[in-house]
Amino acid sequence: MPVEVIMPKVDMDMASGKLAVWHVEEGATVKKGAALFDIETDKAAMEVEAPASGRLQHILAAPGQVIAVGAPLAFIYAEGEAVGPAPSVASAAATATPEPAPAAADAVVTTPVAAIAAVEVANGTPRATPVARRLAREAAIALESVIGSGPRQRIQKDDVEREIARRAAIKPATPAPAPVYAAEPAAPAVWSEESGDLHVTTRKGTGTPLLLIHGFAADSAGWMALERALPRDLPLIRIDLPGHGRSPRRRIAGFADLARLVVQAFDRAAEGPVHLLGHSLGGALALALADIRPRQIKTLTLLAPAGLGPEIDGAALNGIARASATESLAPWLKRLTARPDGISHDFAKAAMLARLDPDLRAVQSDMARVLFPDGVQGFDLTAALDRVTAPTALIWGRDDHILPWSQALKAPGEVALHLLRGVGHIPHIEDPEALASLIGRHLRP
């Protein structure tokens, strides 16, 4: 059976990708792991490797075409394998269930993408036998992440067992809370400071704008999934933090310094009162901003905000900031979602592409060291939360591995608290629709 080449999901909020160029011509031989084609997403262009060795046949997508995630783009036939008739896209999608990967190493790479494709084909709750359901339940594995090998992609017992084994195999890659900070050399950063204002982008619309402040090691592009789920005419203002996105690399002395830059950007960008939303570090900054400019803030939405307690997964933050290769970045990224399988290899690869600049990594590492010394949140905003007068909502994933949601209990009684099930530290990416609907309720007067 030929191996299907599919549009990979390299971004959590990616539903389709644009094929940029094929590196291999139809009928030519290709080696597993060699560059096969390029795709362009909103964030990055990236190379996709051949999933198998053999001869590339039945190219179904031309450069420039936008293809749904999981849809077949071509097929690779093993050397000597008879080339069958070109499969129609529909039938190819129906037979998208891959053979179980023989090697665990292969499974680690291919399973998340393939699983997504299989589940999308099934269109709804995955079909699974009772024993498969029970085993998945007992192992706390979402059936959506398991490839079904039974009839019509029904998930069988051994499919779940394979998934359990796969996860057990990747466990060692998941970092133990290593003494990262102790090992960190106190060497001066090599990057040179830039000057200039924080980068601000806007989306036009009607009514009071929603101002978005992203978290550590993210940027304004990370709001894309949420923006799609929010009302189309809601005006938006997005601030890129210093050393993040397109903002200049600024050296900061501490949280107050960072908050000052954000207030300056706000004063510059906002023409009137705003609804304010911040995530993680951006949540702490939003809280600080609401504390400093109380009359300018109509509502405040804090998404897993920092600043409400000392605990934080500092190892993960530092690991993400410093990682210089997909292999070292991926295990840390997996801490961000409720379950490790929320982050695919291709997602990590795309994230790494955006972090190839060593200066950017150095800036963010320095910022992590300043803000979260010794893996502790070095700033406390609980007093600010007590002072906030704007209607405030705290939204937290129950499976947040970076900041524990129990910190939300510090909030005074007037603050609305929403704890999302099955969601980790990045609700705006893990479940943008649910978040948008909560925000919609909160913003309505």
Next chain:
Amino acid sequence: MNAQTAIPEVKTREMSYAEAIRDAMAIALERDPTVILMGEDIGVYGGAFQVTGDLVERFGTDRVMDTPISELGGAGVAVGAALTGLKPIFEFQFSDFAALAMEQIVNQAAKMRYMLGGEAAVPLVFRMPAGSGTGAAAQHSQSFEAWFGHVPGLKVVQPSTPADAKGLLLAALEDPDPVIIFEHKLLYKMKAQVPEGYYTTPIGKAQIMRPGRDVTIVASAIMVHRALEAAEKLAKDGIDAEVIDLRSVRPIDRDTIIASVRKTGRLLCVYEGVRTLGVGAEISAMIAESEAFDYLDAPILRLGGAEAPIPYNPDLERAAVPQAPAIEAAARQLVRREV
């Protein structure tokens, strides 16, 4: 061969299924003076399938009684005799003819203990030659175990081996309530080692005939042998089927089947009665409702008789009930996840 009956030091003798039944009846007639045999042509003729044989010569016509050609009348007399304290073994020439005696079996024998508040019992055994394969056509080839299994107050067993045929008949006589024994006509000539002397095989207990890991095949009567034949073929392909002889339709041995399905995760029910509303439907539902449900890794499959009268044409007759290749194919489908 039989965990309940074959104790190692017990002497065994090879006999046919029919001979084992005759042996059981002779032992019962000898050890219990209240046991009598009744039925059409069971005396000097020796029974429609020569099961009673020479018993009339050994025990006399007072204890081995020919009854007139009226199943309703004969069964009625047997029920009455049982109420007075005798233990009749009543033979139908064909289980199909039990339809003529339904009133006595279902409305009288099965109900007496309950309706008389336990003051009376009907310790009666109905022997019913059943099943297809003898070219006896639609009115002489049926499998009615589900019919009678549907009636509280009756016990219904289907021995698949000579040893069980003997042990279950002796157990039926021990039982204070009416017991129906379906004897498969194609099994009468089957020979096997049978323990000598008196023993009973518990009613309501299934037997694992072949342990296996991959699929549970619950079969009854002759289907047990076809399932075992299929299991041998499956084993050559590395498919390890567990074959369970149901033995008793009422009561059904829940525990054995549930334990087996928990182990294999797959269930195939094979029975000769019409597939719809049959014994396999009951077993399927029982498993779906049980703790074994969470262990199923495939849909439950049933193989039963065709939704048609048993044909006279031998080829069609064979095609009307499950045969070994069909059992093999169904088990293969289950294990290879083709269903």
